[in-house]
Amino acid sequence: xxxxxxELWAGRVLLLAMMAFTILPFISIFTxxxxxxxxxxxxxxxxxxxxxxxxxxxxxxAQMPKLLLSSTFIVLAVVPVSLVISTMAGFAIGLLRIPGxxxxxxxxxxxxxxxxxxxxxxxxxxxxxxxxxxxxFAIVLPLIGLYMPFAVFWMRAHFVNMPSEITExxxxxxxxxxxxxxxxxxxxxxxxxxxxxxLMSVWTWNQFLIALVLVEDPTKRTMAGALGAxxxxxxxxxxLLCAGTILILIPTLVVFVLFQRQIITALLQGSVKG
Amino acid sequence: xVTSEDHPVALATSRRTRLQRVRRxxxxxxxxxxxxxxxxxxxxxxxxxxxxxxxxxRWDGIGxxxxxxxxxxxxxxxxxxxxxxxxxxxxxxLWFSFVPVGLGLVVSSVIHRMAAGRFGAIARTxxxxxxxxxxxxxxxxxxxxxxxxxLINQILKALGLGAFTRAWLGDFDWALPAVGLxxxxxxxxxxxxxxxxxxxxxxxxLYEAARIDGASWLREFIGITIPLLKYEVGxxxxxxxxxxxxxxxxxxxxxxxxPGNSTAVPGIQVYILAFTQRAVGLASALAVMLMILVVxxxxxxxxxxxxxxx
Numbered sequence: 001x002x003x004x005x006x007e008l009w010a011g012r013v014l015l016l017a018m019m020a021f022t023i024l025p026f027i028s029i030f031t032x033x034x035x036x037x038x039x040x041x042x043x044x045x046x047x048x049x050x051x052x053x054x055x056x057x058x059x060x061x062a063q064m065p066k067l068l069l070s071s072t073f074i075v076l077a078v079v080p081v082s083l084v085i086s087t088m089a090g091f092a093i094g095l096l097r098i099p100g101x102x103x104x105x106x107x108x109x110x111x112x113x114x115x116x117x118x119x120x121x122x123x124x125x126x127x128x129x130x131x132x133x134x135x136x137f138a139i140v141l142p143l144i145g146l147y148m149p150f151a152v153f154w155m156r157a158h159f160v161n162m163p164s165e166i167t168e169x170x171x172x173x174x175x176x177x178x179x180x181x182x183x184x185x186x187x188x189x190x191x192x193x194x195x196x197x198x199l200m201s202v203w204t205w206n207q208f209l210i211a212l213v214l215v216e217d218p219t220k221r222t223m224a225g226a227l228g229a230x231x232x233x234x235x236x237x238x239x240l241l242c243a244g245t246i247l248i249l250i251p252t253l254v255v256f257v258l259f260q261r262q263i264i265t266a267l268l269q270g271s272v273k274g
Numbered sequence: 275x276v277t278s279e280d281h282p283v284a285l286a287t288s289r290r291t292r293l294q295r296v297r298r299x300x301x302x303x304x305x306x307x308x309x310x311x312x313x314x315x316x317x318x319x320x321x322x323x324x325x326x327x328x329x330x331x332r333w334d335g336i337g338x339x340x341x342x343x344x345x346x347x348x349x350x351x352x353x354x355x356x357x358x359x360x361x362x363x364x365x366x367x368l369w370f371s372f373v374p375v376g377l378g379l380v381v382s383s384v385i386h387r388m389a390a391g392r393f394g395a396i397a398r399t400x401x402x403x404x405x406x407x408x409x410x411x412x413x414x415x416x417x418x419x420x421x422x423x424x425l426i427n428q429i430l431k432a433l434g435l436g437a438f439t440r441a442w443l444g445d446f447d448w449a450l451p452a453v454g455l456x457x458x459x460x461x462x463x464x465x466x467x468x469x470x471x472x473x474x475x476x477x478x479x480l481y482e483a484a485r486i487d488g489a490s491w492l493r494e495f496i497g498i499t500i501p502l503l504k505y506e507v508g509x510x511x512x513x514x515x516x517x518x519x520x521x522x523x524x525x526x527x528x529x530x531x532x533p534g535n536s537t538a539v540p541g542i543q544v545y546i547l548a549f550t551q552r553a554v555g556l557a558s559a560l561a562v563m564l565m566i567l568v569v570x571x572x573x574x575x576x577x578x579x580x581x582x583x584x
Binding site for chain 2: 007008011012014015018019021022023024025026028029032040041042044084085086088089091092093096098099100104107108111113114115116117118119120121122123124125126141142144145146148149151152177178181202205206208209212213223224225227228231238241242245248249252253255256260263264267268271272
């Protein structure tokens with residue numbers, strides 16, 4: 001290796017600077033959250049008397065238990081259903097290659113680049129007409145639909161590469177299409193299904209616009225949607241706002257630390273395939 | 275390839291039952307697609323068509339709809355504040371896309387050349403962190419950092435640049451770059467990790483040969499890394515350009531489009547027009563233009579990316 005010493009140090013300094021750029025904002029809201037409620041502290045100043053009670057206060061006013069339950073409910077309603085129906089569709093398009101597969105694939109791929117704000121207006125009126133506006137289903141149902149382009153595309157990419165010998169052997173044994181799906185191909189697709197599940201859970205938890213437009217009651221929203229409402233109420237009380245933000249971030253950060261490898265891999269694969 | 279027709283068992287079945295089987299399979303195959311297709315059709319395709327339909331009407335969301343043809347589109351082009359959102363979106367691309375991709379290339383190549391071990395792995399994970407938190411949280415955190423008493427101004431003061439301090443997000447000239455900086459923070463890690471992964475796939479002997487010749491980091495970077503990472507760069511551009519053009523969460527939380535209209539992007543303007551000003555038709559016209567814009571910008575990038583993948 002002929003990496004000169006000065007170059008090595010320049011590189012290290014750059015990496016440290018980038019890490020500081022990423023981390024300092026978190027540290028800043030943490031120290032701010034410890035200042036007395038209602039004050040306007042400086043960016044990184046450690047308080048003389050850390051107010052740990054701010055977290056308790058934010059926990060109460062943000063109604064954290066309700067928010068956690070609401071977000072968990074939404075994730076549990078969106079992700080399993082999306083996984084099942086997108087796996088089935090990916091199986092039919094990628095492996096059964098039913099007549100019309102090419103058209104179906106094109107139809108789903110078409111939805112990949114659609115920006116959210118483009119379709120939110122009719123969804124609002126649609127949900128008012130359906131009577132689900134301001135319920136959790138107002139978030140759940142459109143999210144399932146919105147995930148379909150990516151999810152079907154993702155699962156199809158798996159099934160299209162499965163060797164046909166597996167399918168034929170099972171057919172010879174008299175397996176029906178359902179047997180083939182349920183007992184042979186779903187177990188083989190565990191890895192892509194798991195990655196897709198991780199991706200959709202993170203996306204759902206962080207969903208904002210759809211919650212903002214379709215659900216007025218913050219306790220019926222996703223975490224991100226509730227955080228938006230919290231900011232609206234406490235924008236002037238910086239320490240409390242920072243404490244609330246940290247509380248709302250904790251579940252995400254814990255999950256990230258535990259599953260960082262899977263999450264990073266899934267997010268990268270997701271973008272490469274998308 | 276072995277098809278079922280070649281198999282003795284399949285040959286033994288009569289033609290008619292095979293035909294029936296094919297028909298039954300087609301039917302059951304479509305049943306497999308149906309749930310996904312219905313959800314997609316009801317909550318994406320139908321709203322898409324309705325957005326286009328609304329864009330030809332004047333409608334307050336409650337009363338009768340009035341057909342106005344292309345007038346809403348003409349309005350978008352005539353009103354500077356509306357057309358301005360599209361220019362703002364392109365200015366955001368500069369920040370959300372070019373800066374993270376450029377900086378990501380530099381950072382990941384530094385990791386690759388000088389910190390392949392544990393330090394590099396930690397650096398990658400750390401810079402990736404903002405990618406998993408809600409964009410709303412990123413907006414709130416930076417809203418505070420960029421405020422008058424916030425960290426950014428404190429750092430400037432500590433560096434003796436006190437003259438430059440300002441309320442960044444409330445400044446007509448600086449609000450958009452400040453919002454852009456939030457985008458850099460969120461997207462840099464994603465680009466770095468993706469490009470880093472791409473770099474590990476490049477043949478090591480290329481770098482070794484270059485190092486034996488005593489090539490500097492810069493020559494390695496320009497001569498080997500960039501040309502061989504076209505595909506990954508394309509993916510980064512697709513993701514970040516879409517994030518910029520269709521931005522909503524960060525802008526809504528950090529500035530809500532202000533001050534004035536200096537950070538208003540199409541997503542924000544669509545929301546304001548449709549849900550606070552009740553100009554549903556006009557909002558829909560802008561939404562349609564946003565969708566066309568995204569496709570028009572992303573498709574060429576995708577095409578280039580796919581080509582370089584071959």
